[in-house]
Amino acid sequence: GAVVSQHPSRVICKSGTSVKIECRSLDFQATTMFWYRQFPKKSLMLMATSNEGSKATYEQGVEKDKFLINHASLTLSTLTVTSAHPEDSSFYICSAPGLAEINEQFFGPGTRLTVL
Amino acid sequence: GQNIDQPTEMTATEGAIVQINCTYQTSGFNGLFWYQQHAGEAPTFLSYNVLDGLEEKGRFSSFLSRSKGYSYLLLKELQMKDSASYLCAGMDSNYQLIWGAGTKLIIKP
Numbered sequence: 001g002a003v004v005s006q007h008p009s010r011v012i013c014k015s016g017t018s019v020k021i022e023c024r025s026l027d028f029q030a031t032t033m034f035w036y037r038q039f040p041k042k043s044l045m046l047m048a049t050s051n052e053g054s055k056a057t058y059e060q061g062v063e064k065d066k067f068l069i070n071h072a073s074l075t076l077s078t079l080t081v082t083s084a085h086p087e088d089s090s091f092y093i094c095s096a097p098g099l100a101e102i103n104e105q106f107f108g109p110g111t112r113l114t115v116l
Numbered sequence: 117g118q119n120i121d122q123p124t125e126m127t128a129t130e131g132a133i134v135q136i137n138c139t140y141q142t143s144g145f146n147g148l149f150w151y152q153q154h155a156g157e158a159p160t161f162l163s164y165n166v167l168d169g170l171e172e173k174g175r176f177s178s179f180l181s182r183s184k185g186y187s188y189l190l191l192k193e194l195q196m197k198d199s200a201s202y203l204c205a206g207m208d209s210n211y212q213l214i215w216g217a218g219t220k221l222i223i224k225p
Contacts, residue, residue: 034213043203043215044159093158097211104149105213107158 002028002098006108013084014116021079021111023050023094029074030096034105035067038091050077050094084115118142120216122204127222128194136189136202136219144209150178150189151203153218159203162189191221199223 003026013019023033031052036044048069049057056069066088068080081088092111098104119141128134140148147166151159165171165180165187177190189202201218208214 041220043217045215046212049212091156104161104164107160110156110158112156 002026002096002106004094004096004106004108006094006111008111009109010112010114012114012116015085016083018080018082019084019113021081021092021094021113023077023079023096023108025075025096025106028096028098030077031074032097033071033077034095035069035077035079036093036095038093038110044093047079052077081113084113086115089113089115118206118208118214120204120206120214122202122216122219124217125220125222127224128191130194130196130223130225132194133190133192134194134221136191136204136221138187138189138204138216140185140187140204140206140214140216142206142208142214145182146207146209146211148178148180148187149205149207149213150176150187151205153201153203155201162202194223196223196225 005024007022033050035047037047038044046059047062050069050071052071058064071077094108095105098106122138147164149164150162152162153159163178165178170179175192180187201220203218204216205213
């Protein structure tokens with residue numbers, strides 16, 4: 001099946017700094033990628049839809065200026081958490097749509113962000 | 117509104133069978149997914165149903181009834197490694213996934 005990678009897998013940063021998370025589709029092209037956030041023992045929360053060559057579509061309640069998304073190519077989307085605060089600590093997961101026949105999404109392995 | 121309901125937690129015995137139910141309400145419908153998620157890891161795809169009926173894949177089977185807005189995931193011959201959260205997700209008319217909160221499955225020896 002298709003493979004999606006994320007980098008880094010874990011990151012610890014200080015309050016006020018910015019952190020960039022990369023999501024790559026390794027063996028297929030993805031014009032759309034999705035960014036999710038997951039709190040402990042909770043389900044995934046869709047943050048935004050990343051669109052190659054255009055602006056991302058953010059879900060209600062997600063701050064666009066805080067979570068910057070760039071989809072610069074057909075295989076790379078980045079999420080930058082700006083001026084990070086401890087409450088931004090979470091598990092961030094990206095996914096990309098796969099086979100059209102079954103509407104499957106392929107998930108990256110996730111990035112654990114800890115803000116001190 | 118859109119909503120996915122599934123039990124919070126279930127317990128079963130190794131070697132037994134367990135059924136995890138899910139009811140859904142979505143704006144339009146483009147299929148029902150089941151994912152498995154181990155703690156600290158991303159979800160992994162288990163099954164996809166878009167037509168009524170049972171889809172069998174090894175020890176795992178998934179059922180869908182569109183008229184009832186209902187699905188279940190059936191796990192047979194349970195193994196300890198099946199201890200995980202199982203996420204039900206419905207895909208709406210915009211091809212967005214609406215996620216349930218997940219069912220934590222605990223397997224006891």
